[in-house]
Amino acid sequence: MTRKTFLTYTLIVALGGLSVSAALGWRRHQQPAGQARTAASWKHHFKDAKELVKGSDAVVIARADSVAPGRVAHSEGGDDSLAFEVVNFTVVDGLKGAKDGSTVSIERVSGTQAGAVAYFNFDGGNFEVGGTYLLFLKQQEDGGPYYYQINDQGRFHEEGGQLRAVDPGDPVAALFHGRPVAEGADLVKKNK
Amino acid sequence: MTLRKAMLIWTLVVIATVTLGLPMGAWAAHRWGCWKYANYNINWYNGGTGDYFNIYNEEAKTDSNSWSPYTDIFLNPVSASGTTDHANAYNGFYGSTGWLGLAEIRSASGCTVLNGRARLNQSYLDNGSYSRTNKKHVACQEVGHLFGLEHNRGETNTCMNDTILTAPQPNAHDQSLINSIY
Numbered sequence: 001m002t003r004k005t006f007l008t009y010t011l012i013v014a015l016g017g018l019s020v021s022a023a024l025g026w027r028r029h030q031q032p033a034g035q036a037r038t039a040a041s042w043k044h045h046f047k048d049a050k051e052l053v054k055g056s057d058a059v060v061i062a063r064a065d066s067v068a069p070g071r072v073a074h075s076e077g078g079d080d081s082l083a084f085e086v087v088n089f090t091v092v093d094g095l096k097g098a099k100d101g102s103t104v105s106i107e108r109v110s111g112t113q114a115g116a117v118a119y120f121n122f123d124g125g126n127f128e129v130g131g132t133y134l135l136f137l138k139q140q141e142d143g144g145p146y147y148y149q150i151n152d153q154g155r156f157h158e159e160g161g162q163l164r165a166v167d168p169g170d171p172v173a174a175l176f177h178g179r180p181v182a183e184g185a186d187l188v189k190k191n192k
Numbered sequence: 193m194t195l196r197k198a199m200l201i202w203t204l205v206v207i208a209t210v211t212l213g214l215p216m217g218a219w220a221a222h223r224w225g226c227w228k229y230a231n232y233n234i235n236w237y238n239g240g241t242g243d244y245f246n247i248y249n250e251e252a253k254t255d256s257n258s259w260s261p262y263t264d265i266f267l268n269p270v271s272a273s274g275t276t277d278h279a280n281a282y283n284g285f286y287g288s289t290g291w292l293g294l295a296e297i298r299s300a301s302g303c304t305v306l307n308g309r310a311r312l313n314q315s316y317l318d319n320g321s322y323s324r325t326n327k328k329h330v331a332c333q334e335v336g337h338l339f340g341l342e343h344n345r346g347e348t349n350t351c352m353n354d355t356i357l358t359a360p361q362p363n364a365h366d367q368s369l370i371n372s373i374y
Contacts, residue, residue: 041293077241
């Protein structure tokens with residue numbers, strides 16, 4: 001092999017390696033698919049599955065039944081408002097804090113707002129009515145009647161029998177992501 | 193040069209480039225999608241009330257390590273919220289929502305942000321569990337999102353780390369990323 005050929009191939013290998021690994025690094029840290037237009041600083045953040053289960057008031061596998069408009073909150077200055085919606089679920093498997101067949105309702109920032117399309121997908125976006133989810137929930141601390149999704153680690157959509165995380169790159173969400181629903185439920189039970 | 197020797201060198205080159213490339217990719221990934229304002233000169237509407245007005249201003253403009261003097265961003269204070277090249281900041285009692293703060297790209301043209309909103313949730317932040325430093329951290333983070341940055345859980349000296357509340361300022365990495373965007 002001539003020196004020139006060797007150097008050329010070395011350069012190709014170096015550039016190829018750099019590009020592929022940079023792309024992998026980018027992908028590993030990238031947000032889930034879809035252009036996120038909202039980001040939240042969550043109150044709770046968990047380091048492992050045990051903390052996540054322990055920190056949740058209810059852990060359920062539930063089916064989304066309906067979505068209804070909720071309250072509207074206003075900024076203290078009065079010139080901004082934020083609309084909410086209430087999503088009603090039937091519990092298919094109450095893993096913690098809720099019984100099978102009961103109803104749980106989650107209040108979340110509305111995915112659609114009067115007069116403007118809003119893109120509140122920091123929590124995983126709109127729930128799909130009829131869809132099944134593994135949810136880690138917290139009861140509203142201010143005495144409100146609803147639950148909220150504990151954070152972006154705490155919601156998994158069942159797709160093709162497998163759990164899909166909001167952010168599969170999160171190490172705790174990754175423990176559940178891609179598992180069959182029954183395995184995800186077992187993982188919750190093991191960490192109770 | 194023998195093929196065997198060349199293969200050995202190429203293997204080392206691959207290892208070296210992968211070692212270098214993964215952090216490079218992670219660095220770029222702290223961008224929040226493709227969002228950015230049209231340019232570094234952004235209209236800044238501080239709709240905060242009480243001490244939140246001060247907190248927003250400190251994090252955006254007046255602290256020496258706040259977004260405006262520390263990075264290439266220039267914030268032009270305006271007296272009303274707007275929908276063209278505006279970053280609008282608010283606080284309110286939004287209730288038990290699970291979040292302390294929220295950043296929203298309210299409207300955009302392609303990747304160009306026209307109207308960004310930051311919100312601080314007093315229902316939590318005013319319940320006695322959060323220090324002023326914690327509130328500043330959240331304010332800094334929500335505003336940082338609007339400028340195009342994603343969470344960064346790899347460093348503990350930046351407000352873009354959403355797993356802590358004790359670093360109310362952007363760090364050198366944020367500075368360099370913002371300056372590369374604008």
